[in-house]
Amino acid sequence: MNRPLIPLKAGAIVFTLLWTAWMMWWSGSFSSANVVILAFCGTAVGYLWYRAMRWQFERMGMLPGPEDQAK
Template identity: 50%
Template sequence: MDQEKRLKLAAVFFAIFWIGGMLWWSGEYHPAHIILLAVCGTLGGYLWYLAMRWVFRHMHLLPRNGDNGAGRETP
């Protein structure tokens, strides 16, 4: 599994656990509240993914756009 796919899975888990945690913490299970938390959790997961992708690319832990590592020599 490549790093980009792991980062996407981590963002999905972040969103799921954030939504679950906020539902558990608030204790309200009205449909409107659940939908609002789901939308906010999805947005938060996507923003977390973008932020971590930027950080990892800045630290050279992820390849740049379109760079699959071809031409790189491994030590």
């Protein structure tokens, strides 16, 4: 695992958990189907957030780009 990405990955996990918890609270339904669907959606949203933030941080020069990581 690349050391500069650890805080970004931890932030994505926290974002995923908070987003999923918020959506469960907002929906008001705690049925098993709703929990499974929201957990799946939360995982997808967290992954997309991670990819977007990684792209943006690489663009801003705050993270090494893919070509720099291979060296």
